[in-house]
Amino acid sequence: MPRLENRRILLGLTGGIATYKSAELVRRLRDDGAEVRVVMTPGACAFITPLTLQALSGHPVHRELLDEGAEAAMGHIELARWAELVLVAPASADFIARLAHGLANDLLSTLCLATTAPVRVAPAMNQAMWGAAATQHNCAVLEQRGIALLGPASGAQACGDVGPGRMLEPEELCAAVQQHFGGAALAGLRVLVDAGPTREAIDPVRYISNHSSGRMGFALAAAAAAAGADVTLVAGPVGLATPPGVRRVDVASAQQMHDAVLACVDASDIFIACAAVADYRPAAPATQKIKKSAERLQIELVRNPDILATVTAREPHPFTVGFAAETHDVLAYARGKLEAKRLDLIVANDVSRSDIGFDSEHNEVTLVAADGTVALPRGSKVRLAHDLIAAIAARYRACRAREHA
Ligand code: PMT
Numbered sequence: 056m057p058r059l060e061n062r063r064i065l066l067g068l069t070g071g072i073a074t075y076k077s078a079e080l081v082r083r084l085r086d087d088g089a090e091v092r093v094v095m096t097p098g099a100c101a102f103i104t105p106l107t108l109q110a111l112s113g114h115p116v117h118r119e120l121l122d123e124g125a126e127a128a129m130g131h132i133e134l135a136r137w138a139e140l141v142l143v144a145p146a147s148a149d150f151i152a153r154l155a156h157g158l159a160n161d162l163l164s165t166l167c168l169a170t171t172a173p174v175r176v177a178p179a180m181n182q183a184m185w186g187a188a189a190t191q192h193n194c195a196v197l198e199q200r201g202i203a204l205l206g207p208a209s210g211a212q213a214c215g216d217v218g219p220g221r222m223l224e225p226e227e228l229c230a231a232v233q234q235h236f237g238g239a240a241l242a243g244l245r246v247l248v249d250a251g252p253t254r255e256a257i258d259p260v261r262y263i264s265n266h267s268s269g270r271m272g273f274a275l276a277a278a279a280a281a282a283g284a285d286v287t288l289v290a291g292p293v294g295l296a297t298p299p300g301v302r303r304v305d306v307a308s309a310q311q312m313h314d315a316v317l318a319c320v321d322a323s324d325i326f327i328a329c330a331a332v333a334d335y336r337p338a339a340p341a342t343q344k345i346k347k348s349a350e351r352l353q354i355e356l357v358r359n360p361d362i363l364a365t366v367t368a369r370e371p372h373p374f375t376v377g378f379a380a381e382t383h384d385v386l387a388y389a390r391g392k393l394e395a396k397r398l399d400l401i402v403a404n405d406v407s408r409s410d411i412g413f414d415s416e417h418n419e420v421t422l423v424a425a426d427g428t429v430a431l432p433r434g435s436k437v438r439l440a441h442d443l444i445a446a447i448a449a450r451y452r453a454c455r456a457r458e459h460a
Contacts, residue, residue: 058233060088065138065172067163068108070098072213073145073179073222078103080144080225081111084232092117092134094163098147120162131162135169140235143167144205145179145222148190154202155193173235177205177228182218205231209296226434230441231281239283240448246284247323247373248276249316249362251291253309255336257354258345265331266413269293271378272329274440276301279327282444287323289315291330309333309359316362320373325451327376328363329402331413335359367397374451376400379423382407389423400424400450402443422446 064084068077077099084091093108094117105116120131143150143163150163154176159165167174176197184190185207194204206223223231250272254262269290276288277298286301289312297303304319306312309332320326335356345352363377377398379389382405389403403421406412411419411433419433422443431442 058087059084059236062089062232062236063137063139064089064091064232065134065141065166065170066091066093066112067141067143067146067166068093068095068099068103069143069145069147069150069163070096070101071145071147071179071222072102074099074102076222076225077144078107078111080228081108083225083229085112087229087233089232092137094118094134094166096150096161096163098149117162120165131165132169135166135172138166138170138172140232141167141170141172141174142177142205142228142232143174144177144228146176148178148180148184148187148193151176151178151190151193151197155196174202175205175231175235176202177222178207178220179222180207180220181214182209182212182216182220185218185220224435224437226438230278230438234278234281234441237282237445240445241279241325242283244284244324244448244451245322246276246279246286246325246327247289247316247319248272248279248286248327249289249291249312249330249332250276251293251295252331253291253312253333253359254307255309255333255359256340257337258341258343260344263333263335263337265333267291267293267331268414269295270414270416271418271436271440272327273298274436275327275329275443277437278440278444279325281441282448284325287319289319289330309336309362313360313362313365316366320366320369323373325376325447326366326373327447328366329378330362331380332362333359361396363398364396374399374447374454376402376447379403380406380412386421386423386428389421393423393425399454400447424450 068074081091091112093112108116153164159168208221209219210221251269252264252267254264256262273295276286280286280300288301289304304315306315338355338357375398379392379401381388385403385405389401393401401423404412411417418436420431422429
């Protein structure tokens with residue numbers, strides 16, 4: 056069943072190039088069952104036509120505060136009452152400032168004042184405008200008032216700058232809306248996630264590692280936090296920002312990851328092992344840089360501890376979810392690991408494909424349990440993480456309910 060079935064979402068668009076993403080956002084929200092009404096400021100209309108949003112939402116776009124026609128049909132107060140959620144995406148620096156000051160000088164700002172529905176804003180602006188003290192102050196005011204900010208993301212901007220200020224992608228905003236209505240599936244629970252690669256030193260300047268970017272594990276940590284969990288993320292060396300509300304412990308080697316996980320595991324209800332942990336490490340890393348002299352160089356490797364197996368060997372241990380990174384016979388190997396490592400669930404992915412898995416924005420996984428499998432089709436890791444967290448939460452609750460029955 057669509058997760059936003061019959062949900063009433065008022066989407067506000069303010070001026071900015073990111074309005075082109077709002078069109079896709081409307082489509083995604085409607086695909087998921089939501090009813091969407093759109094309000095646009097004059098600035099937004101300069102970037103994208105109301106006709107586009109009307110066609111996508113299936114309803115006339117609201118633009119004027121003092122519009123006799125609109126007031127006769129659905130006026131601003133009715134719109135404010137109609138909404139179950141107000142989402143302003145993109146929210147410009149100017150709109151955020153007006154919202155922070157309680158101004159009501161256009162339809163959208165008036166609606167935000169008049170509604171009793173929760174308001175969420177997805178900032179989108181140049182990185183310098185985002186970093187400006189006035190904008191940061193205004194955002195802090197909004198957050199104090201319970202108006203949550205969704206993003207912004209960091210990266211290349213339309214103006215050529217690079218930095219924070221990009222509006223979140225439509226699927227990320229859609230996931231946040233689903234999260235809002237989905238309730239806090241992991242409220243009160245402590246979730247431990249490991250993510251990213253490990254580095255096994257050969258000498259002070261070289262190491263053995265793998266292609267893990269950490270994206271899948273970071274997305275899981277973010278989704279678990281969004282689902283209300285208290286999240287600790289043990290991260291291998293990756294260049295990713297810490298998701299909001301997540302406690303992060305940085306490590307480099309498999310042994311360090313093992314020690315960090317073991318230090319937190321007794322205080323965790325759920326452990327999700329997404330890290331690509333090196334199975335072997337050099338037996339005796341050189342203390343000085345190895346000089347290029349011999350034609351052949353042999354490095355003796357020894358096994359690293361298996362973090363997941365160590366966790367499930369402890370009693371009691373948390374509800375444990377592993378990953379299986381396979382290049383062939385994916386499900387068969389995943390089932391083998393589920394059993395051998397005594398896991399509650401395992402997430403199987405095919406890492407032979409370049410369009411998913413290692414170092415990709417996307418993945419396609421099969422969730423494997425002792426009693427069956429659920430295939431989750433290819434999608435962004437952000438989107439999949441939300442689906443996985445929902446599935447893990449449901450399984451965890453069912454498992455605990457059986458234990459207490
Ligand atoms: O980081 P990304 O670029 O986003 O890529 C995501 C991913 C491909 C790394 C991720 O989806 C994934 O598959 N993670 C598991 C990688 C892995 O090491 O799989 P494995 O089949 O070799 O190991 C099985 C399980 O045992 C994993 O949960 C692993 O974390 C765990 N393990 C493995 C070895 C070890 N010494 N200790 C462990 O805990």
